[in-house]
Amino acid sequence: MSEAILSIRDLTVEIPTRHGILRPVDGISYDIGRGEVLGIVGESGAGKSMAGNAVIGLLSPPARIAKGEIHVGGTRIDHLKGDAMRRLRGKEIGMVFQDPLTSLNPLLRIGDQLTETILAHLDVSRSEAEKRAVAALDEVGIPGARERINSYPHEFSGGMRQRVVIALALCAEPSLIIADEPTTALDVSVQAQIIALLKSLCRERGTAVMLITHDMGVIAEAADRVAVMYAGKLAELGPVRDVLTTPRHPYTDGLMGSTPLASRGKARLHQIPGAMPRLDALPSGCAFHPRCPYAQDKCSVDPGPDLADGNGAACWFPLPHDAKVA
């Protein structure tokens, strides 16, 4: 991997509540290199979106970064406030959200939204910004960009709207894009279009991408490396092929086993017993131990080991085991 665009070290997000402090993100560390797609997977409540929001500085109070460092392109950004962060957001970091309708202003023509973003971040004239807006729409594959620039968001279909959002995220030429479930609200055929678009744009520009999703299939096709999150912690991190074909953390293994697969036919799905623990009732030790088929005494006392040099599984007894329990 070449230079790291995004580098997160021991990031911890806390939410103080009346009943104590909750940690939706608890000491995670990873890097994303130039042109690399890092997939973040996990079930609801694992803290994937919270980690993304922490990077782009969109944590809603009382949630706050309690510990750790975030570097983008070599600059530390986790302590930036207000204006400084605003200059960075959009310029250095672009964001694509799940629901394209709520991330566009329904009252503004998309051309105005694009030029506004470009003018805010780049030192160009208005006519140059307008030219760039058309070029950005062209690049994300919106037919008739010159005419469509005067349309309102409601005049676009879901897939086209998501393309506009991607154009918005890309128009100031950021070095990092955070895509939070960018295709979850879309149909499969449109999803394939959007994924292909994201991949090709990143390859051409060398943009780093943090792809947050719960869909293992999307991860397999789009990501270079994958980070599996469970209850705010990284359970496993590694090259996508290794993690998905030979998972080392029992949680990843269970997750893969419970995904219906064409090759498995009608065989019974593997079940992980129980459900993700609530943040205010995290089990002691490794948070996965009450659901883990391999858990031993140590697991209920010691939290999992740190990921060795940012790879591997945070598990005391990583797979494969000699006697595999089905």
Added chain:
Amino acid sequence: MALVSVANLTRIFDVSKPWLNRVVERRKKAFLTAVSDVSFDIEERSVYALVGESGSGKSTIGKILVGLLPPTEGSVKIRDVDLARERDAARVDAVRADIQMIFQDPYASLNPRWRVRDIIVEPVAARGGETKGMAEKLLEQVGLSARDAGKFPHEFSGGQRQRICIARALASEPRLIVCDEPTSALDVSVQAQVLNLMSDLKDDLGLTYLFISHDLTVVQHISDKVGVLYLGRLVEEAAPDELFDDPKHPYTQMLLEAAPKLGEFGREVDPPKGEIPDPINPPPGCAYHPRCPLAEDICRKERPEMRALRGARVACHMAE
């Protein structure tokens, strides 16, 4: 005989603006054809899956089946009774008791002010049946605890709520359950739990499911027969193995190709072109022809009929 028999089902919605707007803006009435001439049978004790993208009419068919919407044309016969046209109230009632439904969003489909016990026995209580001890028994059957009967829905997670929905659907001892995207709102590990529960219940109780979903892998896992819908039309119907190994309709082929595959790392997909057309002005002839790589003149003019082809039924002029 098939438990459910759907024949030439069509449902048209009037989506016109109010008459004053129509007069002032000189607009015509607008009609949206959500379901167009769909026919299929569901065998007793089998799982029939309807797949399609948004706007393909799959939920509308489900709603017509349970009687939440009347068909515009065509008929749905359940145990040979046409619910929309049958005059004999006793026969309608007997059939109605045999149908239940499970919805997509377990947060929206449980009344937050009712206790779980009352929610579950409602299908029986509404008909004046005896409900003592029923909720507790059903809760255990779906993998929850009998003590949960006194709780409220907000005390449960999404997967547990969907189990409550399933328990409610089972209360009246139905033969047919229409499941509208029952696992789409759930995480994969919870989805696996619910899918396993559903197939166990089917085997134990001899249930029949109409399973509506957009997720092809889930459909392949659970169904005995799959119908693929596009713009309100049934384009292909086959057993899942047949459909996934040898898709015959170009739309099915596109759908299977576009679906993300777990085993194929870094796969470069040639993304499908275009989008689903506007159902208010569907294209003439075959609805898929503007996006179809095989389309020829006949596709633009004539709507293809369903025909049998190698163990499947397919509505395409070109498929062979």
